Amino acid sequence: MNSPEVDRVSCPDRSPADVPAFDHARAEAAVRELLIAIGEDPTREGLHDTPARVARAYAELTAGLRMVPEDVLTTTFDIGHDEMVLVRDIELWSMCEHHLVPFTGVAHVGYIPAESGKITGLSKLARLVDVYAKRPQVQERLVTQIADALMRILEARGVIVVIEAEHLCMTMRGVRKAGARTITSAVRGQMHNAATRSEAMALIHSRR
Numbered sequence: 001m002n003s004p005e006v007d008r009v010s011c012p013d014r015s016p017a018d019v020p021a022f023d024h025a026r027a028e029a030a031v032r033e034l035l036i037a038i039g040e041d042p043t044r045e046g047l048h049d050t051p052a053r054v055a056r057a058y059a060e061l062t063a064g065l066r067m068v069p070e071d072v073l074t075t076t077f078d079i080g081h082d083e084m085v086l087v088r089d090i091e092l093w094s095m096c097e098h099h100l101v102p103f104t105g106v107a108h109v110g111y112i113p114a115e116s117g118k119i120t121g122l123s124k125l126a127r128l129v130d131v132y133a134k135r136p137q138v139q140e141r142l143v144t145q146i147a148d149a150l151m152r153i154l155e156a157r158g159v160i161v162v163i164e165a166e167h168l169c170m171t172m173r174g175v176r177k178a179g180a181r182t183i184t185s186a187v188r189g190q191m192h193n194a195a196t197r198s199e200a201m202a203l204i205h206s207r208r
């Protein structure tokens with residue numbers, strides 16, 4: 001697992017202000033070019049609207065580039081609960097930055113709230129996963145960014161993020177190994193404590 005120093009260098013979290021707005025016209029032109037490059041005719045009837053459709057799809061699939069975690073962790077409550085909170089099996093769809101094809105699986109996100117008991121809505125954890133999943137990604141960076149955002153914004157005392165995913169770039173092309181699952185994790189703060197981490201892993205793997 002990367003050290004925090006390495007994470008900071010290799011996992012820049014760009015502000016949406018530094019990310020240009022999605023350029024639909026440019027995306028459409030690029031899809032038209034791609035269709036020509038693969039030997040298709042973008043003017044034939046079935047492909048007529050495809051560049052615009054693909055551009056819209058990519059705007060959606062990369063929407064996380066134009067979001068920051070603060071956008072979704074807005075609702076926090078001080079309810080004095082300072083024990084572990086864990087949401088597991090959060091459906092995940094992301095896009096491998098090497099081939100721009102999907103990787104899909106589940107994310108498990110757990111944290112130990114700040115002593116003040118500052119917690120967030122459960123759905124916000126799933127939304128946070130999407131902020132970082134909806135962009136060209138690698139699975140290692142994805143867990144790192146989710147974990148660091150929770151530590152920073154919720155001032156959590158500990159975080160664990162585990163992602164299990166299948167990469168279509170390994171399934172539908174290339175090495176073609178369907179069913180191979182990649183597991184990555186990021187552990188922060190008090191979640192490094194062996195007993196706490198075991199408790200989290202037991203919750204993640206229980207009743208499956």
Ligand SMILES: Nc1nc2c(ncn2[C@@H]2O[C@H](COP(=O)(O)OP(=O)(O)OP(=O)(O)O)[C@@H](O)[C@H]2O)c(=O)[nH]1
Pocket residue numbers: 096097098137138139140167169170173174175
């Ligand atoms: N570490 C890591 N690797 C990934 C991820 N997604 C895809 N990859 C890998 O990125 C690598 C890119 O390797 P290259 O040799 O540059 O590309 P390639 O010739 O298409 O490689 P093959 O997939 O082996 O055909 C491949 O080994 C992919 O399996 C990810 O999230 N994390």
Ligand SMILES: [Zn+2]
Pocket residue numbers: 096097098099100101167169170
């Ligand atoms: Zn890939």
